[in-house]
Amino acid sequence: MGTEKAMEMLGVAWERSYQVQMRRLSKLLGFSLENDIPEALLNMPVGDQRRLLEGISANWLANDGVWFQAVEFSSGMVDAKRCNDTCWAHFSPFEAWSIKRFASIPENAGLEGLKTALEYRIYALINRYSIMDEGPNAFTFQMNDCRVQSARKRKGLEDYPCKSGGTVEYNYFAKAMDPCIRVECIGCPPDKHPDEWFCCWRFFIPEAEKGKA
Structure with missing residues (x-):
């Protein structure tokens, strides 16, 4: 099919x-x-609706952690990360498809469509991020406050090494929005990073790809 x-x-x-x-x-x-x-x-008052959405999003993230630990405690960290990355390869396109339907984003909507879609991701309700344009063909996306990493920081723990999962997540999400979009990781744990962000990604459309989709 x-x-x-x-x-x-x-x-x-x-x-x-x-x-x-x-x-x-x-x-x-x-x-x-x-x-x-x-x-x-x-x-329901708008504020209560917002809190409900945030609670649902937090539950989604907690459930992700429960599943990760179930695999980790059974088969170890390597298998848990492998399963996690594989799941992102399926969930990211599904999330992109759902957002396109809900927000009426057309196919192959380019970087502007991707920026709109990022506003509707589940993570957008529980994390804080910023976008910086680099002109019409590129922008950088910074995760300024990550619920998972901030919690680890408060406990005095090192960052969770999420680069492999993030690489799958953002590449598959961007490709589902527009196959011309490319992704570059500026930094993501276990990489060292500045205090103002935990991970940073660059989304761009190469000159040769413009108008192909």
Whole structure:
């Protein structure tokens, strides 16, 4: 079937599955829906909605850690990192596909599309980052506050060496947004880094690639 067709089928199945499940749950638990969304969520103050999203994102990250440690304690750090990197190769394209659908980002949207997509990533709700343009064909992305690395720093631990996972994560995410985009790692643990960021990545479109997609 291939990834592209699988994502297309997922989109069709998800919409129908969501309707079926939400309508059944609303009847069982006695809550009202508006356009298949719980009214309680729609009427929730914006600040509470934001905190809910942050909590869901934190749970996602915690679950990632639980799975990592399950493999690490069973098979060791090497296998845990290998599994982690492999999972990012699948999750990053899925996250990019989901964001494109939600935010109506067109295919092959270039660096501007990528910058928009980065705002909608799960990490964007729990980490702090900054983007610096280098002109129309490149920008750098700095992770200024990373929930995982900051927690380790507070405990007096060394940085978690996430460069291999980040390389997979950002390359696959960028490629899913636009195959012309290339990624360069400026620095990521175990690399030494300045206090103002934990990792830094450069996204660019080579002159030879412009207009190909």
